[in-house]
Amino acid sequence: MKLVLFNGSPRYKKSNSALLTEQFLKGYDRFCTEPVPVYYLANYKQREAAAEIFEQAETVLLIFPLYTDCMPGIVKEFFESVAGKSYSPAKKVGFIVQSGFPESIHSEGLERYLKKLVQRLGCAYMGTVIKGGVEGIQSMPPSMTRKLYSKFEALGEYFAQNNSFEPIIATGLRKPYRLSRTYAVIFNLLSKTGITNFYWNGQLKKNGGFEKRFAKPYLG
Known part of the structure; x- marks a missing residue:
C-alpha cells in the first residue's frame, strides 16, 4: 500500500476529521487513481489491525483532533501499538491536527511530540499540518466552509503529485497563530x-x- 490514512477521531465517520479527509482525498484523486484506504481508530476491529497496516504502508497520514492539548486515547493506543518495532527509514509519516481553538499555538506542543515520535520509530517525518477553528463546520452553510475545503483539496492535489505537504498552504492553515x-x-x-x-x-x-x-x- 502506497498511502494509508488513519482517522483518529472518537466521532468515527461523523467527525470533522472525516470531513477534512474527504476534501483532501477529493483533491488527491484528481492526480492519483490508486485507491487510498482510510482506517478509523474508533472502530475496534480496524484499530486492532492498525499496527500491521501501518507497517505495510509506504506513506502514512494520521488526522485527528486536539484533545485537552494532546490527543484522543485511541490515538495514543495506536502509537503504543506501533512502537518498539523496526521500520524502514524510507517510510514517511505525516499528521493533520485540527482543533476547535482558533489559534494554532495550542497544537504546537503536540507537534513537537509527533516529530520526536516519528524520529524514534526510525521513519521519515513529513510534518504536521495544523488547523484551528474547525469545531462547528458540520453545522455551517457551504458559503462558510468553501474556503477551508478548497485549501484541503489543494493540499490533497499537491500531495498526490509530490508526496509531501504544500508548504504555503500548510503555513496559511496555521493562521491565526495567536x-x-x-x-x-x-x-x-x-x-x-x-x-x-x-x-x-x-x-x-x-x-x-x-x-x-x-x-x-x-x-x-
Missing part, C-alpha cells in the same frame, strides 16, 4: 451576549447536560 488583542476584546464582549456559547449550549441541551453545566462533582 488572536490579536483587538479580536480578544471583541470576543470578550460577544461572550457576554451568549453568542459564543451558542454551539456548546446546543450540544449540552441535546445530551441532557445543560442544567448541570456548572456542576463541580470533584470539589469537596
Whole structure:
C-alpha cells in the first residue's frame, strides 16, 4: 500500500476529521487513481489491525483532533501499538491536527511530540499540518466552509503529485497563530451576549447536560 490514512477521531465517520479527509482525498484523486484506504481508530476491529497496516504502508497520514492539548486515547493506543518495532527509514509519516481553538499555538506542543515520535520509530517525518477553528463546520452553510475545503483539496492535489505537504498552504492553515488583542476584546464582549456559547449550549441541551453545566462533582 502506497498511502494509508488513519482517522483518529472518537466521532468515527461523523467527525470533522472525516470531513477534512474527504476534501483532501477529493483533491488527491484528481492526480492519483490508486485507491487510498482510510482506517478509523474508533472502530475496534480496524484499530486492532492498525499496527500491521501501518507497517505495510509506504506513506502514512494520521488526522485527528486536539484533545485537552494532546490527543484522543485511541490515538495514543495506536502509537503504543506501533512502537518498539523496526521500520524502514524510507517510510514517511505525516499528521493533520485540527482543533476547535482558533489559534494554532495550542497544537504546537503536540507537534513537537509527533516529530520526536516519528524520529524514534526510525521513519521519515513529513510534518504536521495544523488547523484551528474547525469545531462547528458540520453545522455551517457551504458559503462558510468553501474556503477551508478548497485549501484541503489543494493540499490533497499537491500531495498526490509530490508526496509531501504544500508548504504555503500548510503555513496559511496555521493562521491565526495567536488572536490579536483587538479580536480578544471583541470576543470578550460577544461572550457576554451568549453568542459564543451558542454551539456548546446546543450540544449540552441535546445530551441532557445543560442544567448541570456548572456542576463541580470533584470539589469537596
